[in-house]
Amino acid sequence: MADTIELKIVSLKEVVYDDYVDSVTLPTKVGEITVLPHHAPLISHLAKGTIRAKSAGQQKPFEIDGGFMEVTSDSRLTVLLQ
Amino acid sequence: MATLRTIRLRIRGTKNIKQITRAMEAVSAVKMRKSQSVALAARPYATAALNILKSVAQGAARMDTTHPFFKTPQNDEILLLVVTSDKGLAGSFNTNVLKRAMEFMKEIEEQGKKIRVVAIGKRAAEFFQKRKRQPEQSFRGLGDSVNLADVSGLFQKVGEWAKRYEAVHICYTNFLSVMRQEVVVRKLLPFSEEGLEEMVKGIVPEKGKFADNDANSAKETANTTNKAREYLFEPSSKEIFDAMLPALLNIQIYHAILEANASEHSSRMVAMRSATNNAGELIKHYTMSQNKARQAMINKELAEITGGSEALAS
Numbered sequence: 192m193a194d195t196i197e198l199k200i201v202s203l204k205e206v207v208y209d210d211y212v213d214s215v216t217l218p219t220k221v222g223e224i225t226v227l228p229h230h231a232p233l234i235s236h237l238a239k240g241t242i243r244a245k246s247a248g249q250q251k252p253f254e255i256d257g258g259f260m261e262v263t264s265d266s267r268l269t270v271l272l273q
Numbered sequence: 274m275a276t277l278r279t280i281r282l283r284i285r286g287t288k289n290i291k292q293i294t295r296a297m298e299a300v301s302a303v304k305m306r307k308s309q310s311v312a313l314a315a316r317p318y319a320t321a322a323l324n325i326l327k328s329v330a331q332g333a334a335r336m337d338t339t340h341p342f343f344k345t346p347q348n349d350e351i352l353l354l355v356v357t358s359d360k361g362l363a364g365s366f367n368t369n370v371l372k373r374a375m376e377f378m379k380e381i382e383e384q385g386k387k388i389r390v391v392a393i394g395k396r397a398a399e400f401f402q403k404r405k406r407q408p409e410q411s412f413r414g415l416g417d418s419v420n421l422a423d424v425s426g427l428f429q430k431v432g433e434w435a436k437r438y439e440a441v442h443i444c445y446t447n448f449l450s451v452m453r454q455e456v457v458v459r460k461l462l463p464f465s466e467e468g469l470e471e472m473v474k475g476i477v478p479e480k481g482k483f484a485d486n487d488a489n490s491a492k493e494t495a496n497t498t499n500k501a502r503e504y505l506f507e508p509s510s511k512e513i514f515d516a517m518l519p520a521l522l523n524i525q526i527y528h529a530i531l532e533a534n535a536s537e538h539s540s541r542m543v544a545m546r547s548a549t550n551n552a553g554e555l556i557k558h559y560t561m562s563q564n565k566a567r568q569a570m571i572n573k574e575l576a577e578i579t580g581g582s583e584a585l586a587s
Contacts, residue, residue, distance in 0.1 A: 201318045203421065203524075221508045234329060235507040236516050259517050261325045269321050273520075 194228045195266070198244055200253060202272040207253065212246040215268055217260060226262055233262040242270065277570065280563045284556060291552035297362070298545035305451070305538035312448055312531040319528040320476055322521045327469045329517070332504045340511075341435040342518045345463045349386040352409065352438040353377060354461075354526070355401075356445035356533040357394035359413050363537055364544030366446065366454070367396040370533075373456040374444045386439075393427070393530065415530055421523075424530065428523045435462050445529040446536035447475060452543065454536040461525060464518070472525065 195211040216225045218240025226233075237260055242253040258272040333343050355374045357367045374390070374397075381388045389409045392398035398411035412427055434441055441462040447455045457475055460468040506513045 232504045
């Protein structure tokens with residue numbers, strides 16, 4: 192699992208998504224960002240919008256109302272939905 | 274010896290009780306399943322939230338932040354949130370929580386600090402009023418699988434408390450399984466790495482039916498990584514703290530209440546089941562003595578008749 196990101200999206204009711212992906216684009220409060228493997232550790236505030244997870248050329252969209260995200264130094268991305 | 278009539282009355286009464294407890298068992302079984310699924314569904318979220326909080330706490334320790342959730346006033350005043358149910362008849366559920374809370378309060382007072390309580394659930398409110406410890410605030414009606422919105426009244430107070438108290442603890446019941454619940458006291462504020470670590474560990478039982486292996490492994494990886502590198506905060510650490518810390522703290526409290534609800538309903542269901550069983554035993558016992566009493570009466574009458582006829586014959 193060298194060059195993938197472990198993406199985990201959780202809401203209070205369920206785990207929405209939990210898998211390895213190539214890149215993730217997220218809507219933060221200050222604009223859209225894309226997280227690639229080996230991203231620096233980051234904590235940010237998400238705005239309403241769409242999270243797009245890309246894996247093997249395919250895109251998976253998730254509509255969100257906002258939340259928080261954390262990228263750790265070992266390429267794990269956790270999204271807490273509101 | 275009790276007469277036949279009183280025994281019959283008792284049997285009837287016990288049967289009524291048995292019916293009621295059985296109905297209550299069925300009702301709490303349904304509520305238990307519901308509150309359990311809500312509590313279990315919220316666990317991955319709570320674990321993830323705590324892990325993020327831990328990273329933030331690490332970052333905050335380096336940045337020497339003055340956010341009230343990290344730097345509480347040093348005034349020797351402690352606040353304890355006690356989570357109980359509104360209704361009784363839940364076995365030892367409330368007693369256990371209140372006993373643990375009293376122990377904790379004694380500990381704090383022996384350290385020469387002052388402690389105040391916030392009662393969540395009617396039982397706690399009544400308990401502390403009776404003991405002349407007026408709760409700082411009491412909340413009720415959070416018993417049946419709450420929504421996040423129902424707890425907002427509680428959340429609004431949290432920021433205030435952070436500014437007024439040196440530390441905020443919460444005493445609640447952790448749901449381990451239907452038969453086993455554990456009363457715990459956890460430190461909510463100020464945020465510290467050790468306190469959060471403890472909470473993460475406390476969320477998911479180590480083994481058994483409700484031990485979620487995913488969550489357990491997530492705990493381990495979270496422990497081993499993240500030490501080395503500093504976090505970036507976007508847009509800025511201050512904005513992140515202001516938006517995120519209250520939200521994540523609320524999640525912790527919300528999660529504690531969910532666990533307590535699942536525990537309450539399980540505990541009540543188990544209590545009602547054993548009450549139903551006991552009523553059954555009692556009915557058996559009474560039926561036996563009823564039969565004995567009836568047989569004794571028949572024997573007595575027979576003896577009288579034979580005695581009478583013999584007297585006539587002679």
